[in-house]
Amino acid sequence: xAIAWEASYGAAVTKAKQRSCLLMVEFFSPH
Amino acid sequence: xxxxxxxxxxxxxENRDLSKRLRAFWTPTILFLDADGQEHxxxxxxxxxxxxxxxxxxxxxxxxxxxxxxxxALDAYQTIAERYPQTDCAPEALYWTGVCRFKLTKEEPxxxxxxxxxxxxxxxxxxxxxxxxxx
Numbered sequence: 001x002a003i004a005w006e007a008s009y010g011a012a013v014t015k016a017k018q019r020s021c022l023l024m025v026e027f028f029s030p031h
Numbered sequence: 032x033x034x035x036x037x038x039x040x041x042x043x044x045e046n047r048d049l050s051k052r053l054r055a056f057w058t059p060t061i062l063f064l065d066a067d068g069q070e071h072x073x074x075x076x077x078x079x080x081x082x083x084x085x086x087x088x089x090x091x092x093x094x095x096x097x098x099x100x101x102x103x104a105l106d107a108y109q110t111i112a113e114r115y116p117q118t119d120c121a122p123e124a125l126y127w128t129g130v131c132r133f134k135l136t137k138e139e140p141x142x143x144x145x146x147x148x149x150x151x152x153x154x155x156x157x158x159x160x161x162x163x164x165x166x
Contacts, residue, residue, distance in 0.1 A: 003032045012039035023064045024036040027043050027055035
């Protein structure tokens with residue numbers, strides 16, 4: 001599964017609203 | 032994935048408030064929200080591509096079903112059943128195809144047909160145990 005990640009949470013929220021699609025949030029630990 | 036979602040990675044260390052608000056208490060946690068911020072699905076842990084893809088479809092199906100779009104829900108669940116039949120959520124998705132068909136046709140046997148398929152294809156899965164009495 002190839003995923004194009006948005007640059008920020010805000011950008012992803014905006015894109016999800018514009019496209020009326022689901023917002024997928026992957027929380028990770030940076031280490 | 033990107034045909035159906037806007038995806039973003041969020042560091043829990045740099046976004047503590049958001050992590051707390053969305054109850055991401057362990058990583059990785061992946062969750063799916065609609066435009067209103069309503070959560071429809073989540074899973075925890077690293078998954079191989081096919082399992083990950085199936086989870087995305089499952090989220091689509093759940094959101095569509097809850098919003099009453101049973102044809103879109105059926106499409107998503109059917110995608111799992113056909114494209115990702117060996118994934119962990121495939122048995123449940125197969126069950127929901129029957130529920131969606133029932134919603135679309137009002138024909139109750141559609142549910143039982145799906146239950147029988149789940150038990151037949153996945154006899155050792157938890158969903159076969161859940162549905163065995165209906166099959």
